[in-house]
Amino acid sequence: MKNKYNRTIFFEEYVHINGIDHYLLHSGTKYSNPLMLFLHGGPGFAESTISYIFQKQWEEIYTVVHWDQRGAGKTFTKNPNETPTFDLLLEDLFLIIQYLKERYKKQKIILFGHSWGTILGSIFVKNFPDEIEYYIGTGQVINMFDNERVGYEKVKELALQANDKKSLRELKALGDYPGGSYGISFKNKSAKLRVIQGRYHLAVTGNFSLILAFMKSPTFKLSDITALMKMDKPNKELINYWCKFDLRSESEEYKTPIYYILGEDDWQTPYIISEEYFKTINAPRKKLYLIPDAGHMAMMDQPNLFFGTLSEIRNEEGKISTIE
Structure with missing residues (x-):
């Protein structure tokens, strides 16, 4: 794996946690930067392979770790017979965070969720708020049927x-x-x-350009395409959970700061639904950002605007932590 930008932190590894080997991709410029764990979409759509497209600027202000979840990407390839449940993923996530906090000497991490990852992330921060400095959701899922x-x-x-x-x-x-x-x-x-x-450019489709982006990745292996094509097979239980999901059935009380970064052209997880739900949230701090001319993959559609938003959140939270 070539370190194209000569990052201080740039490596991939498999970590044996909760009974299986999990794939992690680490990228960053300073060990002193806040630590962000990226929760990918799907279920089963690992985004570590395409992170090089949108993440370069992020690594200046965060150390970013991508985790291919059980049943996704390189973790699926390594453990092809695993059939994850939502509770099992929550256990995995908790233990992954403990590993990362110890490795990077951090008391808390930032949790970033995209699409399916916002379901996992939202439920996690409700159950384990003491582990998380703040949560960022993009392509935020509130209710799948809606x-x-x-x-x-x-x-x-x-x-x-x-x-x-x-x-x-x-x-x-x-x-x-x-x-x-x-x-x-x-x-x-x-x-x-x-x-x-x-x-009509309202949603993401599995077109040739996306496959080509996978193949150009510095972490690409042919098995990544196979894992992508087979992702529904191990994730049947997660898909059942996903299609019935309704975040509004949970309490609106959050004990961690909550940020939503939404694409104004996202009709796959329509931003208007997230906007309405966001009004009901009670959290220590909260803010919603709308990115113009951006859809479900807002960080790819408008990388500079997205990074500017991340920088604002990072700066504001940095000021708060200094005061505290």
Whole structure:
């Protein structure tokens, strides 16, 4: 793995935790910087391989660690017979954090969640607030059925305006969407909707450019593509949890500062749903940022604006910790 930017911290490793070997990718410029753990999307979509696209600036102000979760990426390749549950992932996450705190001599870490990672991250900070300095969510999931319903209506509106008969036929074929389906059936329907949404740049699609980005990564292995193609197989229980998820069923009380960074063009996890939920949150500190001309992968769509937002959060939290 070539250290292209001559980072002080730049290495990958497998750490035996909670019965299996977990893949971690570490990147940063100073050991004194705050430590951020990135929780990827999916379930099963490890983002460590594409982190090189958006993360270079982050490493100036954070030490960033990517963890390929059980059932995802290089951890899945190393442990192909593992079938994670949500409770098991919470255990993994807790123990990963203990390992990182000891390795970097930190009392707390920053938790960053993207998409599916916001589900894991939001529940974790509620259960283990003393482990986390603050939480950042992007592509924040509040309620999966509401996400799909609102995203469906948005693309239908645009297809009607464009007289896009092909897309309208495909939307009609989805039936009463999202309907009452769960699990893999729900996931398969949502994948069909993503294709239609992708035509209007409302959602992320698994197109050739994304595969090419994987292959250009300094950490790429051919097995990463295999893990990506097979990610639904080990994650059936997580997909059941994912499609029924509703953060509003939890208490609105948080004991850690909460930050949302949302793409203004994100209709995969529609920002308008997150905005409404965010108003109800009670937290020591909270702030919501909207990134213009950015979708579900806001950190890739607008990397400079996204980094500017991270810098603001880092500076404000730095001032608070100095006072405390």
